[in-house]
Amino acid sequence: MIATVIKNPKPKLETRARLIEATARLFSLHGYNGLTLRSVAKEAKANLAAANYHFGSKDALVLEMLRERIQPINQRRLELLEEEKNNNSNLPLGVFQIFRTLIHPIGEEISKSANSRCSLAQLVARTFTEPTEFIERMHHRFFSQIAEIYHRELSLTFPNQPAKEIYWHLHLAVASMLGALAQHRRLEDFTKGMCNENQVDEMINRLTKFVSHGFTHGLRNSSPS
Amino acid sequence: MIATVIKNPKPKLETRARLIEATARLFSLHGYNGLTLRSVAKEAKANLAAANYHFGSKDALVLEMLRERIQPINQRRLELLEEEKNNNSNLPLGVFQIFRTLIHPIGEEISKSANSRCSLAQLVARTFTEPTEFIERMHHRFFSQIAEIYHRELSLTFPNQPAKEIYWHLHLAVASMLGALAQHRRLEDFTKGMCNENQVDEMINRLTKFVSHGFTHGLRNSSPS
DNA sequence: TAAGAATTAAAACGCTTGTTTGAAAAAACA
């Protein structure tokens, strides 16, 4: 197995890729514990032993799947943030601008994956309430750096606010975002069909607005907008 | 077993109550799938067969536990809402007033249970991202009626807003609330100890403010406050 | 094409799960 990695730089990816895809879908539907290697194998039309062969263990499989799905989103966030800063001559950004760079990348990915049978929104949302410990650790690793960056950015926009105040409301903003994603599937039920869960763009825009206003006006003495 | 219920109006509740408590604790820590009847029995210092004897099945046990914990909160919400309306001579309430009745009752319960080893915040939050189907159904049953009531109330406050608009932002508000509760445990990590997760009151107040402003200013043409 | 490496496949392993069983103990009642 080690030889595989070292000697063959281009292993046959088909089965591996199918396993990842099946894992993503089943994880987003049933969570970590509800996902079994047997169900993954069936979904991916692969053998039961394939997951252990390609990834070593169930944990490693799930971790790799999460890495592949989440990493690009975070990267896109940082890209957008840099873009905005450049377009703004490196002056402090507006709250709305900032949160748009945080929220839009995930909206894009959701739209992309809308045709596939796996909802990315559900997947991301799962990772943040998943009780399994090693997933909690991963979630922390992935998001704490992002949180740091956005905290710094918001501090520039609200220079008079103490760090604690920024932290609190960033926490609420992120929680809103994840909560909205997690609940998104239920929106249609909840509103008796009045709001369609497929309107991803509408959701993202409303969410960005909601979060920006909640953040700004929630602050003790909100200075700029 | 049926005879139990019919013939004995005051059955020995001790074991039963211990089972419920253990279930609450373990569910909030590990979710539905991570909770096993063996771990419940151990935690409750009861026999493995006790859960099946008293409740019939694991599902029934968990459902009963959720009912006992969530029902009082919803009841308190309606109480507070009625109080506010009476104090306001039945005029339309302010957004902040409305959301306070939605959010505070859960804060009260969290504070109450803070001494016990089970975090109610975590428990409630679990129910709304739990992948298990029968819990999803329960969650829907419990919260859709509450949603209806608050939608009506908010419609009175914002008479010019279409129902859809109200639904969208109520959805976002509820998602924020649940997301914040779910993430609450991670707040301390996330902020490097700057914000203490034990400050429940602070959290509840900030959350109420955040949600009220997000709701109001997110609306297309927000009329009153 | 032949040799070697990478992948697939089927079967079994030990372990944990929810549930059931039947007897023992405790409680309730007359």
Place this chain on the structure above:
DNA sequence: TGTTTTTTCAAACAAGCGTTTTAATTCTTA
């Protein structure tokens, strides 16, 4: 008290889990 009901207990059940093993197959490459 003696009898009946309720509750506890230990043991076992089948089913499902992640993982390992060993052999067959496919692919690569010299």
